[in-house]
Amino acid sequence: MTARLYSASISGIDGVEVEVEADIRPAPEPHILIVGLPDTAVKESTQRVESAITNSGLNLPLGTIVINLAPADLKKQGPGFDLPIAMGILTCATNANWETEAWAIIGELALDGSVRPVKGVLPLVIEARNRGKKNIVVPQSNGMEAAAVQGIAVYPVETLKEAWRLVSGELMPRPAICPPTTFEAEYDVDFSEVKGQAYARRALEIAAAGGHNILMSGSPGSGKSMLAHRIPTILPPLTDEEALETSKIHSVCGLLKRDAGLMRTRPFRAPHHTISDAGLMGGGSSIAPGEISLSHNGVLFLDELPEFRRQTLETLRQPLEAGEIIISRASGTMTFPARFMLVAAMNPCPCGYQGDRRHACKCSPALVEKYRKKISGPLLDRFDMIVEVPAVEPSTLVSAPAGEPSAGIRSRVTAVRELQHRRYSGTRFRTNADISGKTLQAHCRPTPEATGILTQAIEQLGLSARAHDRILKVARTIADLAGSGSITEEHIYEAIQFRAFENRLR
Numbered sequence: 001m002t003a004r005l006y007s008a009s010i011s012g013i014d015g016v017e018v019e020v021e022a023d024i025r026p027a028p029e030p031h032i033l034i035v036g037l038p039d040t041a042v043k044e045s046t047q048r049v050e051s052a053i054t055n056s057g058l059n060l061p062l063g064t065i066v067i068n069l070a071p072a073d074l075k076k077q078g079p080g081f082d083l084p085i086a087m088g089i090l091t092c093a094t095n096a097n098w099e100t101e102a103w104a105i106i107g108e109l110a111l112d113g114s115v116r117p118v119k120g121v122l123p124l125v126i127e128a129r130n131r132g133k134k135n136i137v138v139p140q141s142n143g144m145e146a147a148a149v150q151g152i153a154v155y156p157v158e159t160l161k162e163a164w165r166l167v168s169g170e171l172m173p174r175p176a177i178c179p180p181t182t183f184e185a186e187y188d189v190d191f192s193e194v195k196g197q198a199y200a201r202r203a204l205e206i207a208a209a210g211g212h213n214i215l216m217s218g219s220p221g222s223g224k225s226m227l228a229h230r231i232p233t234i235l236p237p238l239t240d241e242e243a244l245e246t247s248k249i250h251s252v253c254g255l256l257k258r259d260a261g262l263m264r265t266r267p268f269r270a271p272h273h274t275i276s277d278a279g280l281m282g283g284g285s286s287i288a289p290g291e292i293s294l295s296h297n298g299v300l301f302l303d304e305l306p307e308f309r310r311q312t313l314e315t316l317r318q319p320l321e322a323g324e325i326i327i328s329r330a331s332g333t334m335t336f337p338a339r340f341m342l343v344a345a346m347n348p349c350p351c352g353y354q355g356d357r358r359h360a361c362k363c364s365p366a367l368v369e370k371y372r373k374k375i376s377g378p379l380l381d382r383f384d385m386i387v388e389v390p391a392v393e394p395s396t397l398v399s400a401p402a403g404e405p406s407a408g409i410r411s412r413v414t415a416v417r418e419l420q421h422r423r424y425s426g427t428r429f430r431t432n433a434d435i436s437g438k439t440l441q442a443h444c445r446p447t448p449e450a451t452g453i454l455t456q457a458i459e460q461l462g463l464s465a466r467a468h469d470r471i472l473k474v475a476r477t478i479a480d481l482a483g484s485g486s487i488t489e490e491h492i493y494e495a496i497q498f499r500a501f502e503n504r505l506r
């Protein structure tokens, strides 16, 4: 007889159903053959499955066992088919009669028969649920992640034997408990730890409120990394939909925390400047999401910005505008979400101490010029805000009281985000940072006095038309934070400050 079981494979960040058929033909020796476009990990499944069945005290049938994975044209990846293959063989060999149609099965096997965690369980469970499966067997440590999906009973198992006893009715089925769907984000860092730095704190609040990309320049140890790490803590809480989207991407990359449900915190990703294009943008032979997609709904932090290859930074332009990345390879085309806040840091010069009050800069003017050229022009245009972050005085570090906690800042940011959400409903824009063209003109009209100041500043500072629009968008956010419908002089003045430093970089 043949047996047909159901499993799933990952394609991009989604699951695709895969049928696992098993057939046994008489032969003197046991032998497993897998057909249906398996990759190397799937081919190696035969070895693991043989050992796992035998070491579980179950019977490996004599004969040639043919495993067919369908649909045939889908490339099957990874070791997650071990468990359904083993259970298909057992079903076939024992003529067991269980409701295979109602179940989906996922898991890698170790040689001793224990079930190992696999990547991408979250989208795989979503796929099974959407196909109308009632139950799913998953590896124990993927249980919480799987149980976050509503509408399907999740059975986490530790061994092949346990899975087999479960489906064949020998074990009392006890589905995993769904993790709570409403939760408070808990971060292990907080803005209260940052002493002084009133200007940088204010800049980051504006950036977070309007979704503006921000570049910080300052000497070593001035606190740029410290500040950047705390940005997710002042962004609005993840919505259910965002939590699911972000968790799916992390699940596919095997980065979701074990024994936890969906992600509760916004991602913060800080790739090193030596990162490959595929690592940053996504790609590789099986087209996996890159850092920009892992930052989706969170923060992408590029520390030591001038050290990144110019070409690499140029490729960020398209996803920054589109909020997604399209990757084309011979093996196909994938679209991954990539809507993130870009935060970058740099030193003002190669030694790092130009403008520092306590250290002398050792760099020649020519060297400083060369260093700054690395990020001039089009790259600076990626940032709505550029701020100087000078080191706080040692006396401040010692004696200043704790700063305002993240929760207070977050509530102001959230209110302003909600305002933007309402204002831009029905458009493709979400935040002040996104808007352009007519929408920008309609919503960023300063008072005549404020317009006068802006025109004057543009002339004096020699700013570009792009910089003009950026100042307007930042001023819109500043006015929103102040609860003001119109953009007045003080809002424009403050927004201009975040562009003034640019001239020293150009």
Ligand SMILES: Nc1ncnc2c1ncn2[C@@H]1O[C@H](COP(=O)(O)OP(=O)(O)OP(=O)(O)O)[C@@H](O)[C@H]1O
Pocket: 193, 194, 195, 196, 197, 218, 219, 220, 221, 222, 223, 224, 225, 226, 227, 346, 347, 392, 397
């Ligand atoms: N304002 C501050 N309040 C409290 N601690 C601070 C502050 N500024 C700096 N520190 C302390 O100094 C350490 C170094 O700061 P951080 O690593 O963020 O500097 P940086 O600007 O990123 O430096 P680099 O340019 O070398 O990367 C922090 O981990 C923190 O302990």
Ligand SMILES: [Mg+2]
Pocket: 224, 225, 226, 303, 345
């Ligand atoms: Mg740093």
Ligand SMILES: [Zn+2]
Pocket: 349, 350, 351, 352, 353, 354, 361, 362, 363
């Ligand atoms: Zn220097």
